Each structure stands twice: as structure tokens, then as C-alpha cells.
Amino acid sequence: MAGxxxxxxxxxxxxxxxxxxxxxxxxxxxxxxxxxxxxxxxxTLLQGLTTAVRRGDGGAAADLAAADDPAAQGxxxxxxxxxxxxxxxxxxxxxxxxxxxxxxQGVWRAAATLQYRFSEDRTVATSEIEVAFAAAGDGVTIAxxxxxxxxxxxxxxxxxxxxxxxxxxxxxxxxxxxxSRMAVRAVRDVRQLVEDWEETLIVEVVxxxxxxxxxxxxxxxxxxxxxxxTTPVPGADGSGAAVHVFLNRESLDxxxxxxxxxxxxxxxxxxxxxAGFTGLPVWMAEGxxxxxxxxxxxxxxxxxxxxxxxxxxxxxxxxxxxxxEEFDQGSEYFGAAYEAAWLACRxxxxxxxxxxxxxxxxxxxxVSDFERDFERAFGLTVGExxxxxxxxxxxxxx
Numbered sequence: 001m002a003g004x005x006x007x008x009x010x011x012x013x014x015x016x017x018x019x020x021x022x023x024x025x026x027x028x029x030x031x032x033x034x035x036x037x038x039x040x041x042x043x044t045l046l047q048g049l050t051t052a053v054r055r056g057d058g059g060a061a062a063d064l065a066a067a068d069d070p071a072a073q074g075x076x077x078x079x080x081x082x083x084x085x086x087x088x089x090x091x092x093x094x095x096x097x098x099x100x101x102x103x104x105q106g107v108w109r110a111a112a113t114l115q116y117r118f119s120e121d122r123t124v125a126t127s128e129i130e131v132a133f134a135a136a137g138d139g140v141t142i143a144x145x146x147x148x149x150x151x152x153x154x155x156x157x158x159x160x161x162x163x164x165x166x167x168x169x170x171x172x173x174x175x176x177x178x179x180s181r182m183a184v185r186a187v188r189d190v191r192q193l194v195e196d197w198e199e200t201l202i203v204e205v206v207x208x209x210x211x212x213x214x215x216x217x218x219x220x221x222x223x224x225x226x227x228x229x230t231t232p233v234p235g236a237d238g239s240g241a242a243v244h245v246f247l248n249r250e251s252l253d254x255x256x257x258x259x260x261x262x263x264x265x266x267x268x269x270x271x272x273x274x275a276g277f278t279g280l281p282v283w284m285a286e287g288x289x290x291x292x293x294x295x296x297x298x299x300x301x302x303x304x305x306x307x308x309x310x311x312x313x314x315x316x317x318x319x320x321x322x323x324x325e326e327f328d329q330g331s332e333y334f335g336a337a338y339e340a341a342w343l344a345c346r347x348x349x350x351x352x353x354x355x356x357x358x359x360x361x362x363x364x365x366x367v368s369d370f371e372r373d374f375e376r377a378f379g380l381t382v383g384e385x386x387x388x389x390x391x392x393x394x395x396x397x398x
Contacts, residue, residue, distance in 0.1 A: 035135020056084025127235030287341030
């Protein structure tokens with residue numbers, strides 16, 4: 001009770017002090033938004049941006065931002081000039097709906113559709129992006145491009161470098177010429193085994209895992225530790241959808257030059273083999289991509305199979321080839337699974353020949369019963385391959 005009495009006395013005293021003050025406290029009134037959401041003018045602005053981007057007119061695009069907003073001007077200018085350098089086609093932006101209220105500065109964010117295709121692609125992609133708008137007197141300006149909603153391509157609002165060869169296209173915020181050389185080498189590596197692949201390899205390099213999540217419209221952390229991913233561009237659907245390689249510069253820089261080239265060649269193999277639409281087990285798709293990427297790399301097994309060797313020494317030989325979930329970046333067997341899959345495909349190539357292995361992968365869309373079709377194609381069962389693979393793992397671990 002003594003403690004409670006003292007507390008009440010303190011409260012009463014404080015209240016009396018506030019009451020006797022000459023300058024009484026007045027709670028601040030919340031700021032009113034300086035403007036209102038205006039969908040119609042915003043939609044008109046996006047039509048103007050569409051025209052500017054299609055013309056590659058950076059000045060006209062920048063004029064759609066406020067005169068005192070250099071950041072927004074720079075983003076809009078970059079979008080238009082990037083589109084010209086990349087040779088984006090069929091670009092169209094359309095206003096969809098506000099993503100929330102308007103803030104005290106008069107800014108609101110909205111979802112918009114972005115339709116486009118690279119000139120090398122056959123099909124158009126349509127994805128959602130985020131656009132910021134700002135009240136400007138009785139009108140509206142564009143205050144920014146990209147955000148948490150939808151996808152934010154690397155070329156949407158930041159100036160990028162573009163390197164193009166006969167067989168490759170690389171888009172990156174920096175380092176594009178170096179990445180272009182790796183892309184050219186990757187095409188050469190892949191075409192040694194996939195001779196009829198003639199499509200352009202398109203590579204988009206982002207600055208880190210968060211930027212890779214944004215470029216693909218994925219949840220935060222999805223690609224945190226991924227060096228590269230081959231996937232249809234956001235908003236592209238169907239078997240003819242445009243497939244690009246998306247690379248994480250942060251992870252690439254952590255590898256040496258050989259490792260970086262292996263990543264490029266691995267992802268190029270996925271493009272050539274149409275891996276984004278295959279129904280094969282992950283071990284075969286990833287193992288063959290690594291087989292192609294490592295085919296001409298001279299490294300000892302102590303390097304190329306280090307993780308799986310350590311796993312075998314620690315836990316014994318796995319009972320089966322890697323399950324699909326082991327290739328998830330959150331799996332404790334992530335690195336070992338790739339090495340194990342590569343060893344399995346290497347054994348298969350030695351047993352039946354590279355051509356048969358590649359052809360089986362290319363024709364994977366016709367596979368209805370994997371184990372049955374596997375045996376028909378290679379003359380051995382998955383179980384027999386597994387036994388050969390387990391024998392090799394035991395030898396590596398000794």
C-alpha cells in the first residue's frame with residue numbers, strides 16, 4: 001500500500017503541475033494529406049510513360065516527375081533509356097488500383113501492369129509493378145518506380161549496362177562486359193552437348209539476394225543464398241514463355257573465377273534444356289546442368305564432391321538419390337545434393353553416353369513414367385544406377 005500511495009501522490013502532483021502551468025499542453029493535430037488519390041490523372045501519366053519508353057525518350061519520361069524530385073526524374077529517365085538499350089518491345093503500362101492511402105506529403109502507391117518483351121524473346125510478359133504518385137497542386141506526378149508489390153526488374157528504375165553479342169544479352173547495373181564474356185563461354189560449353197540450341201542466352205544480373213527477390217516478385221529471403229536461377233520472366237506463362245537467367249552478383253563475387261563460370265554455364269544449360277518446364281526429378285535436371293558446366297573444368301573430386309564426401313563420412317551412404325526437397329536452399333544437404341546429383345549424371349554419361357543422356361532430358365516432356373522410361377532409354381534401372389552411385393560414394397569417403 002505504501003508503494004501505491006506514493007505512486008498516486010506522484011500522479012496527482014504531476015497533474016496539478018500541468019494544470020498550474022501557463023503554457024498548457026495541447027496534443028498535436030494529425031497532419032492532413034496534402035492532396036488526394038487521383039486514379040484518372042495517374043492512368044494518363046502511365047500512358048505518357050508508355051509513349052516515352054517506347055521511343056526511348058529519357059527526357060520525356062523524366063518530365064513526368066516533379067521538377068523538384070531529381071530521384072524520380074532519374075528513375076524515369078533510366079527506365080526509358082534502359083528500354084532503348086535493351087530493345088524492349090510492346091511496352092505498355094496500365095494503372096490498376098491504389099495500394100493504400102495517401103501520406104501527409106501527398107504520395108500514394110499503386111499497382112500497375114507492365115507488359116513487355118525483350119526483342120530476342122518470342123512472347124510478351126505481363127506482370128504487376130508498384131508505382132508511386134504524388135499530388136502536385138491540382139495535378140499528379142510520378143514519384144517512383146518499383147517497390148514491395150509485384151516485381152521490380154533490375155532495369156526498371158536504375159541505370160544499367162547492356163552487353164550484347166550474337167548469342168548473348170547481359171543486363172547488369174555494373175560489370176556487364178565481364179559477365180558477357182562468361183555468358184559467351186557458357187553458350188560454348190552448352191552447345192558442345194546441345195548442338196541444336198540456337199536461342200539467345202539472356203542474363204539479368206542483380207546486386208544481391210533482396211534484389212533477386214524483387215526482380216522475380218518473390219517473398220523476402222527466397223533467393224538469399226542463391227547464385228543464380230533460370231526461370232520464366234515474371235508474368236510470362238506457357239511453354240513458350242521467355243526464360244531468362246537471373247544472377248545474384250553478391251553470391252557470384254563470393255566465388256572464384258572458375259566457380260562464377262560454372263554458375264553461368266549451369267544456368268545456360270537449364271535454358272538450353274528447357275528445364276523450367278521439365279517433369280524430371282530435380283536430381284537429374286540439376287545433375288545434368290552441373291555435368292555440362294563442369295565437363296571441361298579440371299578440378300579434383302576433393303573439390304567438386306567435397307560436401308557429399310563429408311556427408312558420407314559423417315552419416316554414411318544415402319539410401320537413395322537426392323530427393324527434390326534436398327535442393328531447397330534451406331536444406332542442410334543443399335550443397336551435397338547438387339554434388340551427389342552431378343556424380344549420378346556423370347556415372348550415367350559414362351555408362352550410356354552423353355548424347356543419350358542429353359536427348360532423354362530434351363524429350364522429358366514425353367516422359368509419363370520416369371522409372372519405366374529411364375530403364376527403356378538407358379538399359380538399367382534407377383535402382384541399378386543408385387547402386388553404382390553408392391559404390392562411388394563409398395570410394396570417395398575412404
